Amino acid sequence: MAVFETSRALNEGVRFNPSNLFTQIFGAVMAWNDRRVTRKTLSALSSRELEDIGLSRGDIANF
Numbered sequence: 001m002a003v004f005e006t007s008r009a010l011n012e013g014v015r016f017n018p019s020n021l022f023t024q025i026f027g028a029v030m031a032w033n034d035r036r037v038t039r040k041t042l043s044a045l046s047s048r049e050l051e052d053i054g055l056s057r058g059d060i061a062n063f
Contacts, residue, residue, distance in 0.1 A: 038063045 042050065042060045050056060 035063055 039060055042055065042063065047057065050059075
């Protein structure tokens with residue numbers, strides 16, 4: 001059986017954490033760079049190689 005506590009304030013436990021903000025920004029930059037490297041690597045493949053892995057040139061932009 002589920003129990004829901006409704007007596008807590010809505011903002012209880014929510015605090016600004018600069019290190020969390022840094023972690024989120026760093027993670028976003030790392031994800032962007034991973035996508036950039038993937039697109040660059042896929043762009044270097046021939047059409048035949050892309051076909052072998054089930055992709056086309058138009059699919060590269062989705063990464």
